[in-house]
Amino acid sequence: MKATGIVRRIDDLGRIVIPKEIRKTLKIREGDPLEIFTDREGMVVLKKYSPVGGFGTAVTQYAQSLAESLGCTVCITDNDTVIAVAGAGKKQMEENYVTEQLREVISERKQVFAEEESKEFCKITVEDPQFCEEVITPVISDGDAVGAIVFLNREEEQKFGKAELKIARATARFLGCQLT
Template sequence: MKATGIVRRIDDLGRIVIPKEIRRTLRIREGDPLEIFTDREGKVILKKYSPIGELGTLAGIYADSLSKTLGCTVCITDTDQVIAAAGNGKKELQEMLLSAELAEVFQERKTVLKKSSDAEFVAITKDRSEYSEEIISVILSEGDIAGGVIFLQKNEKKHFGEMEKKFAAGTADLLGRQLS
């Protein structure tokens, strides 16, 4: 655990302020759920809660099945990182932090298909990988953005269409219902 040198006092209601620098670094925003743990040494540990992370095994199975069926790379994310990835490029995507541009696409709350030649083409992670097409579908749970289902294509001879968009939207809907 990294020491920050920042000390905060607990107020009379048991609240403590997490410093802005730490919230920015960990991408914690107002309203984000946090898990609270204690360890045997008496430390209190706060961890950003990811409902999609709870579905990690199931998300991995979905991603693998879709990748084999559609012949593309599939990622299932929460709002901060890739939770499950399958297909060509799995290792470069697994557990990577998402780009700020992708968070903006999630805010649109719709399924989008983009080609790398489009001005709106979005890098999924901070490390920009070379893909020719992408489909991004937002996972919603009780009206809140929980993450996304993303299909990526490297093969410039293959193209996504309406069927793949429907697969992505259906998978996002199914995962969203699992969280409710």
């Protein structure tokens, strides 16, 4: 663990202020849920909570199954990071932060079906490999937009259609239901 040199006191209500620099670095915004861990030595660890990230290897296996069945790259994200990715470009995208543009798509609960030249085309991570087409569907759980299912296509001659849109929508609904 890395020491920051910052010391804060707990107030009479048991609250502590997380410094702005740390919130900015870790992309923690007002209202974000934090998970609290303790260990036997008395250490308290705060971690940004991700309901989608709680699936562990199951979500990775699900992404892999979809990628193999559809012949495309599949990403499953929460509101901040790529939780699971399978298919072409996996190494560049895995565990990276998502772009502000994708965060907006998720928060606005928009389904995107776009080609690269379209103004609706959304980069998923800053280090995105080259894709020519995408389907993005937000994952909604208990009324909250908690992430997205993303299908990415590199094959110019193999275009996405209504089937990919429906599968993305069904996958997002399934994951949303599992989180409740």
